[in-house]
Amino acid sequence: MKTISSLPPAAHATSRRRFLKAAFASVGFAAAAPLARAAEPKPDLEAYAGGERDKEGRPLRLKTKLRITKLETMLVKPRWLFLKVHTDEGITGWGEPITEGRAKTCAAAVDEIAPYLIGKDPRNVVHHWQAIYRHAFYRGGPILTSALSGIEQALWDIKGKFMGVPVYELLGGPTRDRIRVYAHVGNRPERLKERKAEGFTAFKTGVKDNIESGVVASKKFIDDAADAFAALREAGGDDVDIGIDFHGAISPQNAKLLIKALEPYQPMFIEEPIQCQDVDGMAEIARGTHLPIATGERLFTKWAFREVLEKRAATILQPDLCHAGGIMETRLIAGMAEAYYAAMAPHNPLGPISLASGLQLAASIPNFLCQEQVNLGEGYLKNPFTVEDGHVALPEGPGLGIEIDEHQLADKIDHDWRNRETYFKDGSVVDW
Numbered sequence: 001m002k003t004i005s006s007l008p009p010a011a012h013a014t015s016r017r018r019f020l021k022a023a024f025a026s027v028g029f030a031a032a033a034p035l036a037r038a039a040e041p042k043p044d045l046e047a048y049a050g051g052e053r054d055k056e057g058r059p060l061r062l063k064t065k066l067r068i069t070k071l072e073t074m075l076v077k078p079r080w081l082f083l084k085v086h087t088d089e090g091i092t093g094w095g096e097p098i099t100e101g102r103a104k105t106c107a108a109a110v111d112e113i114a115p116y117l118i119g120k121d122p123r124n125v126v127h128h129w130q131a132i133y134r135h136a137f138y139r140g141g142p143i144l145t146s147a148l149s150g151i152e153q154a155l156w157d158i159k160g161k162f163m164g165v166p167v168y169e170l171l172g173g174p175t176r177d178r179i180r181v182y183a184h185v186g187n188r189p190e191r192l193k194e195r196k197a198e199g200f201t202a203f204k205t206g207v208k209d210n211i212e213s214g215v216v217a218s219k220k221f222i223d224d225a226a227d228a229f230a231a232l233r234e235a236g237g238d239d240v241d242i243g244i245d246f247h248g249a250i251s252p253q254n255a256k257l258l259i260k261a262l263e264p265y266q267p268m269f270i271e272e273p274i275q276c277q278d279v280d281g282m283a284e285i286a287r288g289t290h291l292p293i294a295t296g297e298r299l300f301t302k303w304a305f306r307e308v309l310e311k312r313a314a315t316i317l318q319p320d321l322c323h324a325g326g327i328m329e330t331r332l333i334a335g336m337a338e339a340y341y342a343a344m345a346p347h348n349p350l351g352p353i354s355l356a357s358g359l360q361l362a363a364s365i366p367n368f369l370c371q372e373q374v375n376l377g378e379g380y381l382k383n384p385f386t387v388e389d390g391h392v393a394l395p396e397g398p399g400l401g402i403e404i405d406e407h408q409l410a411d412k413i414d415h416d417w418r419n420r421e422t423y424f425k426d427g428s429v430v431d432w
């Protein structure tokens with residue numbers, strides 16, 4: 001492994017952090033206290049900048065060479081794909097380049113993108129996104145955009161670690177003090193109570209027995225589904241928030257009836273009331289209810305979200321940072337949403353790197369609602385996230401703010417996850 005001086009990588013990182021602290025301090029107080037610059041530790045500058053200087057003798061930090069040397073993917077239980085991007089300075093970045101159920105396909109996509117990235121500077125995150133996305137010619141889609149998303153997360157992780165700051169600092173600094181997260185409870189009131197006791201204040205459920213709904217549901221189905229939600233409301237009380245995910249599995253014929261039956265219990269949002277491709281249909285549903293409509297987990301890049309916003313099909317956007325194009329692309333989608341007074345509740349049924357990416361985004365946008373999570377990193381991270389009063393604290397570490405525990409990861413490598421195959425009573429295929 002090549003380094004820019006005789007210092008080991010860890011020493012570099014420490015030197016950089018010390019230098020950056022001093023440098024930021026001197027920039028922040030330059031006008032009021034010019035003497036602060038004198039505090040910059042000269043030996044560290046030498047190690048840090050590799051000897052390059054501008055006309056005034058200051059280190060040309062961004063001219064410090066940093067090159068991608070390897071992209072390493074690993075299947076991680078239960079169904080994830082982790083990516084570790086290596087650099088010649090020893091800094092590594094992590095991402096989750098995965099579409100659920102297509103981990104190996106996404107790994108192949110990353111392998112095909114790797115030759116473009118090897119030897120390039122990982123810090124040019126937006127430029128690489130453009131090159132990978134546009135040079136593919138066939139743009140978007142779940143596989144290519146998920147591969148790109150995970151790569152983009154890893155590049156941000158490297159850049160943040162190099163700079164010694166969390167990614168949200170590179171996106172303009174924190175916009176909040178803590179980040180609300182929500183937990184899945186199924187249709188189990190007892191589970192909601194347990195999770196509430198763990199500290200959660202926001203929850204999500206699916207539609208009870210959704211694969212039984214059929215094209216035109218019986219009155220009993222609609223009543224039972226509404227009663228199941230009512231039981232969650234009863235268990236949680238009126239001061240908690242509970243979203244309900246139709247999962248695009250409820251037919252357009254049934255969606256309006258079910259929403260009407262749910263309205264008295266005021267779900268936080270109705271997620272994917274119908275298949276997300278029918279944006280006009282979703283807009284019609286949105287106009288017919290007072291409940292907020294949410295969508296986005298199966299939409300890719302700003303171009304897909306444009307139509308949702310323009311047609312007023314949803315007021316809560318749920319891009320997945322592992323599918324929609326990564327951190328910056330989701331930041332751009334958040335900006336588009338802000339112009340329509342829409343809020344962001346990023347989708348995340350994946351692992352701790354996905355969650356960490358979402359938290360970096362949440363920390364840096366004004367129109368954040370809540371972050372989905374299914375795993376706080378226990379067994380995967382050296383310091384898993386913790387929930388208090390419904391929120392996790394603002395991450396403080398550099399990059400994505402997490403440290404993967406590769407020792408604990410060792411017994412979770414490899415899986416053969418397959419998505420569900422569901423059929424209606426007559427044997428016909430049904431969405432799940």
Ligand SMILES: [Mg+2]
Nearest residue numbers: 245247271297
């Ligand atoms: Mg969903």
